[in-house]
Amino acid sequence: MSNALHVVCPHCDGVNRLPEARLADAPKCGRCKGPLFTGEPVALDAARFEKHLGKSDLPLIVDFWAAWCGPCRAIAPVFAAAARELEPRARFIKIDVDANPALSARFNIQSIPALFVFKAGAVAERQAGLSDPGVFRRWVERFGA
Numbered sequence: 003m004s005n006a007l008h009v010v011c012p013h014c015d016g017v018n019r020l021p022e023a024r025l026a027d028a029p030k031c032g033r034c035k036g037p038l039f040t041g042e043p044v045a046l047d048a049a050r051f052e053k054h055l056g057k058s059d060l061p062l063i064v065d066f067w068a069a070w071c072g073p074c075r076a077i078a079p080v081f082a083a084a085a086r087e088l089e090p091r092a093r094f095i096k097i098d099v100d101a102n103p104a105l106s107a108r109f110n111i112q113s114i115p116a117l118f119v120f121k122a123g124a125v126a127e128r129q130a131g132l133s134d135p136g137v138f139r140r141w142v143e144r145f146g147a
């Protein structure tokens with residue numbers, strides 16, 4: 003018997019329940035029919051993030067960033083590559099801190115980029131910045147399903 007997981011759609015935020023074994027079969031959203039995994043980080047605002055945080059059984063790897071932040075731009079390709087490689091074991095999310103100040107306050111983010119892992123609706127790990135891609139990969143893989 004395989005485990006069923008709740009996967010939140012990156013397009014419509016619909017909650018899909020599917021067997022863990024089907025995660026890698028390019029599953030589609032039951033509500034909007036879009037692909038549940040696109041291999042790309044999903045940009046979310048506070049309201050949408052709340053749904054993913056509350057409903058997703060997958061670990062959420064979140065990059066808090068801003069357009070003016072040079073180091074954020076520098077890690078963006080590494081973050082995107084990790085999404086391509088590690089989906090569907092985790093959901094990769096980007097949150098613009100300028101547009102979502104309440105979230106930065108809630109998670110006490112003092113500097114960006116700030117990388118977080120959320121599991122079961124709570125912070126599992128946080129890290130300021132990103133030293134190199136290899137370190138980031140290993141860090142993320144610890145949280146893969």
Ligand SMILES: [Zn+2]
Binds near residue numbers: 032033035036
């Ligand atoms: Zn959908």
